[in-house]
Amino acid sequence: xxxxxxxxxxxxxAFRSGxxxxxxxxxxxxxxxxxxxxxxxxxxxxxxxNYVAKERLDQLSETGAHQGVIAQVAAYEYASVEDILxxxxxxxxxxxxxxxxxxxxxxxxGAIIRTANLAxxxxxxxxxxxxxxxxxxxxxxxxxxxxxTPVAKVTNLGHTIDELKEQGMWFVCADMGGxxxxxxxxxxxxxxxxxxxxEGVSRLIREKCDxxxxxxxxxxxxxxxxxxxxxxxxxxxxxxRLQKK
Numbered sequence: 001x002x003x004x005x006x007x008x009x010x011x012x013x014a015f016r017s018g019x020x021x022x023x024x025x026x027x028x029x030x031x032x033x034x035x036x037x038x039x040x041x042x043x044x045x046x047x048x049x050n051y052v053a054k055e056r057l058d059q060l061s062e063t064g065a066h067q068g069v070i071a072q073v074a075a076y077e078y079a080s081v082e083d084i085l086x087x088x089x090x091x092x093x094x095x096x097x098x099x100x101x102x103x104x105x106x107x108x109x110g111a112i113i114r115t116a117n118l119a120x121x122x123x124x125x126x127x128x129x130x131x132x133x134x135x136x137x138x139x140x141x142x143x144x145x146x147x148x149t150p151v152a153k154v155t156n157l158g159h160t161i162d163e164l165k166e167q168g169m170w171f172v173c174a175d176m177g178g179x180x181x182x183x184x185x186x187x188x189x190x191x192x193x194x195x196x197x198x199e200g201v202s203r204l205i206r207e208k209c210d211x212x213x214x215x216x217x218x219x220x221x222x223x224x225x226x227x228x229x230x231x232x233x234x235x236x237x238x239x240x241r242l243q244k245k
Contacts, residue, residue, distance in 0.1 A: 003072065003073060003075055003135055003136050004060075004062055004070060004071070004072055004073070005019075005021075005070070005071040005072075005073055006061060006062065006063045006065060006066040006067070006069070006070050006071075007063070007065060007066060007067045007069070008034045008035065008038065008067045008068070008069055011024070011038055011069045011070070011071045012034070012037060012038050012041065014071050014073060015038065015041035015042065015044075015045060015047075015071075016041065019073050020073065020074040020077060020078060021042065021045065021047045021071045021072065021073055021074075022047075022048070022072050022073065022074050022133035022134070022135075023047070023048050023050060023071070023072045023133065024038070024039075024042045024047050024048065024049045024050065024069070024070075024071050024072075025050050025052050025056070025057060025060060025069070025070040025071075025072075026038070026039060026049060026050070026051050026052070026068060026069055027051075027052070027053075027054060027057055027068035027069070028051040028052055028053055029051075030068045035068060035069060038069055046128075046155070048128055048129060057070060072133065072135070074133055074134045074135075075134050075135055075136045075138070075139050076134040076139060076146050076151070078134065078151060078152060078153045079123060079150030079151060079152050080152055081123075081125060081152045081154065081160060081163075081164070083123070083150050083152065084097055084122050084123030084125070084150050084152055085122070085167070087122045087123060087150060088122040088189075091122070093120075093122070094187075094188050094189040094190070095122055095164075095169055095189045095190070095191075096119075096120065096121045096122055096189075096190055096192075096237065096241075097121060097122060097123055097124070097125060097164075097169075097190075097191045097192070098112060098116045098121055098123075098124045098125070098191075098192050098194065098230060098234070099124075099125045099157060099160075099161065099171070099191050099192065099193045099194070099205075100112065100124065100125070100126045100127075100131065100193075100194055101127070101157060101173075101193055101194065101195045101196060101201050101202055101205050102127060102129075102130045102131050102195070102196040102199075102202070103126065103131055103132060103194065103196060103197065103226055104130065104131060104132055104196065104197065105132060105197055105226075106132040106135050106137040106138045106141065107137065107141050107227075108132075108197060108225065108226045108227045109126070109131075109132045109138045109141070110137065110138040110139070110140065110141025110142040110143075110146075111141055111142075111227035111230075112124065112194065112226070112227045112230045113138070113142040113145045113146055113149055113151065114141070114142045114143050114145040115227065115230050115231045115234055116145070116149050116230070116234065117142075117145035117148055117149040118145075119231075119234040119235060119237070119238050120238065121149070121192075121234065122150075123149060123150040123151065123152060124149060124150075124151045124152070125151075125152045125153075125154060125157070125160060125191075126151060126152070126153050126154075127153070127154060127155075127156075127157045128153055128154065128155050133153070134146065134151060157205055158204055158205060158208055161191065161193075161205070161208045161209075162208070164191060165208075167189075168189055169189045169190065169191050170188060170189065170190050170191070170210045170211070171190070171191045171192075171193055171208065171209040171210050171211070172184065172186060172190060172191070172192055172193065172209060172210065172211040172212070172213050172233070173192075173193035173194075173195065173201045173205065173206055173209040173211075173212055173213070174192070174193070174194055174195070174201070174213055174214075174215060174229045174230075174232075174233045175195065175200055175201050175206060175212050175213070175214065176200070176214055177212070177214060178211070178212030178213050178214040179211065179212065179213060179214065180213075180214055180216055181213035181214065181215060181216075181232075181233060181236050182216075182236065184211050184213055185240070186211075186213075186236060186237045186240050187237075187240050187241060187244050190237060192230065192233055192234060192237065193205060193206075193209055194226055194229060194230045194233075195226070196226070197225070197226050213233060213236075215229060215232050215233065
């Protein structure tokens with residue numbers, strides 16, 4: 001599936017044919033009929049609309065003929081949070097989900113999806129805003145895991161965590177200054193929250209977590225890459241689950 005669609009007719013057709021548009025870029029100040037129609041279709045589908053300067057559109061454009069609109073289309077279909085929970089139920093296992101708080105690097109997202117699959121997680125949840133979507137780079141970096149591990153995209157991560165808590169899930173985030181992960185009981189239905197590459201887990205999301213787990217570090221620098229942190233914490237959960245059996 002094409003990752004980027006440019007030009008008014010092509011973008012409008014993408015919306016009307018039901019393609020999953022991750023992000024829409026529109027020339028700031030452009031208010032003519034076709035562009036307003038595209039924006040209306042985008043709002044119906046709850047697509048993020050970014051109004052940007054012509055320089056930004058020219059920079060993004062692959063064809064040089066964007067006509068003031070560029071749509072970035074997901075390379076894979078998104079699942080729902082219910083699909084992820086159903087997968088856990090189907091396997092007769094406690095839900096194990098990765099929640100990604102504004103992971104913006106597609107290589108990190110792809111690597112985390114790959115780790116989630118190998119660790120036996122039932123799915124990955126990402127936010128709509130300030131985050132990488134399911135681009136072809138993500139698909140390639142996941143090394144095929146996207147075919148097996150459902151990824152859900154939600155409008156509000158905090159609300160999603162609250163809803164999952166009501167269904168009996170616990171949440172742990174990887175962050176400095178928490179309890180060493182080896183001292184925590186990470187069995188049972190659990191969501192692992194991994195933060196942004198630069199800022200870590202946002203304050204609001206961190207406050208919703210039941211545990212804050214720190215990964216012991218012996219080196220001279222103070223943080224791990226997001227996908228490596230996901231792997232280390234994810235596999236501590238695998239170890240505890242295996243031990244409990």
